[in-house]
Amino acid sequence: MATLVEAPVKHAPPSPKETAFEGPPPGISEDWLAVCLGLFVFVLSLGLLFGKDILGWAITTSVWTTPAKALAPASKSYTGLSPLVSLLGTFVFLLVILSIGAKALHANVKRFAAGFTVVFALSYLCWFIGSWAYIAATPDKRPALKIPWSLNLTNESGFIIALLAGLVIGNFLPGVSRFLKEATRPELYIKTAIVILGGFLGIAALEQRALATSVMFRGACAIVEAYLIYWPIVYFVSRRYFGFSREWAAPLASGISICGVSAAIATGSAIKARPVVPIMVSSLVVIFAVVELIFLPFLAQHFLYGQPMVAGAWMGLAVKTDGAAVASGAITDSLIRAKALAVSGIAYQANWIMGVSTTVKVFIDIFIGVWAFILAWVWSAKIEHRQGEKVKASQIWQRFPKFILGYVATFFIVLAIGAAIPALVPKIKASMGQANVFRALFFVMTFFAIGILSNFRKLWQEGIAKLAGVYVLCLFGYIIWIGLFISWLFFHGVLPPVVKG
Amino acid sequence: MRKMESEYEPLLPVENKLIWYTFGVGVVLLVLLVVVSRAFM
Numbered sequence: 001m002a003t004l005v006e007a008p009v010k011h012a013p014p015s016p017k018e019t020a021f022e023g024p025p026p027g028i029s030e031d032w033l034a035v036c037l038g039l040f041v042f043v044l045s046l047g048l049l050f051g052k053d054i055l056g057w058a059i060t061t062s063v064w065t066t067p068a069k070a071l072a073p074a075s076k077s078y079t080g081l082s083p084l085v086s087l088l089g090t091f092v093f094l095l096v097i098l099s100i101g102a103k104a105l106h107a108n109v110k111r112f113a114a115g116f117t118v119v120f121a122l123s124y125l126c127w128f129i130g131s132w133a134y135i136a137a138t139p140d141k142r143p144a145l146k147i148p149w150s151l152n153l154t155n156e157s158g159f160i161i162a163l164l165a166g167l168v169i170g171n172f173l174p175g176v177s178r179f180l181k182e183a184t185r186p187e188l189y190i191k192t193a194i195v196i197l198g199g200f201l202g203i204a205a206l207e208q209r210a211l212a213t214s215v216m217f218r219g220a221c222a223i224v225e226a227y228l229i230y231w232p233i234v235y236f237v238s239r240r241y242f243g244f245s246r247e248w249a250a251p252l253a254s255g256i257s258i259c260g261v262s263a264a265i266a267t268g269s270a271i272k273a274r275p276v277v278p279i280m281v282s283s284l285v286v287i288f289a290v291v292e293l294i295f296l297p298f299l300a301q302h303f304l305y306g307q308p309m310v311a312g313a314w315m316g317l318a319v320k321t322d323g324a325a326v327a328s329g330a331i332t333d334s335l336i337r338a339k340a341l342a343v344s345g346i347a348y349q350a351n352w353i354m355g356v357s358t359t360v361k362v363f364i365d366i367f368i369g370v371w372a373f374i375l376a377w378v379w380s381a382k383i384e385h386r387q388g389e390k391v392k393a394s395q396i397w398q399r400f401p402k403f404i405l406g407y408v409a410t411f412f413i414v415l416a417i418g419a420a421i422p423a424l425v426p427k428i429k430a431s432m433g434q435a436n437v438f439r440a441l442f443f444v445m446t447f448f449a450i451g452i453l454s455n456f457r458k459l460w461q462e463g464i465a466k467l468a469g470v471y472v473l474c475l476f477g478y479i480i481w482i483g484l485f486i487s488w489l490f491f492h493g494v495l496p497p498v499v500k501g
Numbered sequence: 502m503r504k505m506e507s508e509y510e511p512l513l514p515v516e517n518k519l520i521w522y523t524f525g526v527g528v529v530l531l532v533l534l535v536v537v538s539r540a541f542m
Contacts, residue, residue, distance in 0.1 A: 214538075221534045228527025232520040245510050382515045489535050 027106035030188045035406035037101055038195025042410045045199075045435035048427050049417075053077045055434040059090045063155055065133045065145055074434050091120050094441065101188075108182055115183030118176075123162050123448040124441070130158025138338045140347075152342060154334035159327060159447045163293065166451020177452055186449035187261070190323035193442035194358065195406030197326075200432045200439065201355045202414030206425065208497050211352075215309070218490040219359035222317055225486050226364045227371055230257035234474045242470050246383065247273045250375060251281045252467065256474050259361070260285025260320040262401060263368050270376035272384070284464060284471055289324035290454045296480075297328050301335035305343065308336045309491040310484075312353035316360025317483035320475075322401075323446045329357025330443060352496035362404055369400045 028036075047054035056075025064070035071083035078086070095116060102112035130136060135157050137150035151157070169176050177184075205212035235253035238244040244252065250271050255264035261282040268278030296318060300311035315328040333353035340346045373393065414432065418425045 218538055221531070221538065224527055224530045224534060228523050228530065232523040232527070235516075236520045239510075239512055239516065243509050246516070378515070378519060383513065486531070490538055 028101075028104040029402065030105065030185065031191060031402035033101045033104060034188055034191030034195055034403040035409075037097060037192045038198075038403075038406045039409065040097065041192075041196055041435055041438050042199050042413075045431040046428075048431045048434070049424055055437070057081055057086055057089050058093070058434060058437045059083065059087045060437055061128060061131045061155065063131050063133050063136045063141065063145065065147065067128075070128065070131060074437050087124070090437075090441070091117075091124075094120060094438075102182070111182040113183075115180040118180055119183045119445055119448060120441075122165060123445045126162035126165050126448065127155070127158035127440070127444045130161045131155040139342045152338050154338050156331055156334040158444055159331055160294070162444045162447040163290065163451045166448040167290070167454055168451075170452040170455050171457060177455075180452060184449045184452045186323045186446045186453065189442045189449060190326060190446040191403035191406075193439045193446065194322070194326060194362075195403060195410055196435050196439040196442070197354075197358060198407035198410035199414045200351060200436055201358070202411040203418070203425075203429055203432050204349070204351060204355060205411070206415055206418040206428075211494070211497065214494065215352075215356055215359055218313070218494075219316070219356065219363050221490055222313070222360040222486075223363050223367055225317060225483070226258050227367060229482065230479055231371075233478060234470075237474055238470045242466065244470070246379075247271065248277055248281075248467075250379075251278045252470060254371070255281040255285045256320065256471060256479065258320075258368060258371065259322065259365055260289060262322075262365065263371070266368050266372040267375055270372040271379045280464060280467060284467055285320050286324075286450065287454050287456060288471055288475060289319055289321040290450060292319045292475075292480075293324045293328050293331075293450075297331040297335055300332045301339050305336045305339040307488070307492060308333075308340065308348060308353045308496055309356050309494045310487045311336055312356030313360050313487035313491045314484050316357040316364070317487060318475075318480045321450075322361060322365065323450055325361040326354070326358050327443065327447055327450075329354040329361075332357070347499040348496040349499055356491070362407060365401045365404060369397065 041055070044054045053075050056073060056078045058074045060072055060074045061070055062072065071087060073079070073081045073083070073086045095113060098116055099109055099113050102109050130153075133141075133145045133147050133150060135151050135153055136155040137145055137147060138152055138154060139150075142148070142150060153160075169180070201212075231253050234256050235249050238249040238252050239246070251264045251268045251273055254267035255261075255278070257263070264278040264281040264285065267273075268275070268281075296315060300314060304311040304314070311332050312329055315332050316325050319325040319328045333351060336353060337348045337350065340348055414428055418428055
């Protein structure tokens, strides 16, 4: 994840040696670590298929009026377990596996463990607060909870609370931010969550195969929009009307159009930009993703509760980091289901809207390496030809987001087992329900970490005003609305399944 | 950031080609994909 760092401004033309990014840092990459962690949790959850309830002790949080009744272990097999022991066990489990991961990343494990303790505690507290009935309860749950009103935000409002808490820390408590730095890894958390999510969506696909196929095809169409429609216009606007050099315009176009952090860095590397360029672009993308995350789901709820899949696709197309796009999808999923239930009495099945957002975003991510390769060829062959330089096809694999392999693996494993042995489907569902406990925890930690990293003041001090100008014009003037239009074209009339009974 | 502002680089013909051919291919593909999704999905 890009951080806001000082970088020297150079006035001499850059030489090839000083412009190219260095190779990957030592140790495993966060992408591969996310694959390992996600698959580990996924495999443990599948213990239920063999009669072993390995993860049933993990903590779940219900919508509550009485705090003491909010917490419980995920599985009835562990009913006798104290909720506080369950919560502590969940924390210790995550601390251990993530500390091993931090070691593999060659991070400072002690600092990571100390920081992660605070990240987990504060994130979980936000999730707990977000589950308070007066915030979270949907209208159909109010009678059972004996409350006369609620904000109807569902317990996923905990994500927004975590984001706001992170923003306060990131912008007003620099000492705390520094203490938490080693554990502030939103990309790792969201990618691990997405790997786990693959299995959960596999169940959904198993039960609604025609709809799932349709969603995947339409999601793939998003690739055309992001790369072939967004990118050239943003590049043109930044070059022609804002006077940006090619070195800035190309990573900016990729960051705004495709996927903020990964695409900006891949493009910067492809065209041999100085490292400061994609870092500044990435920082800007994260800030605006946070702004979108706060407003777009509520806009989607207000205007699109009758077209939920349009709303899901819109989040995937308009929000430009993996974490924020999937997170926006999750919030939109909850908000729209709540509103559809309240206004129309329709109870849509959970996670289809989020599934569309994730599918759209994942398909966009897949082609980052291909696009970087194309740009590298165009730049080296046509724009800045340098003797002896060759563009290698291996760049495509280097730039491929590896966490997607984990997502695809969990998705197809669930699909394959369920299709081959239908009798196991109820157990697979229970397994994925338990894995989902950890997916939700990784989600809330992602929101918290995104908030910490979004330092608005420092960004302004870096002199990022002109870059922000292009971003605002392109994102709010073009990308969001074209994204909505194309989401409408492909998903209008496609509805999620309804809850039976 | 100062280099970005002080050294203006005019759009090259190859950049114009990259921009407008990419956009054109995108629009054509989009129309085709909408037709396919409506016809077969």
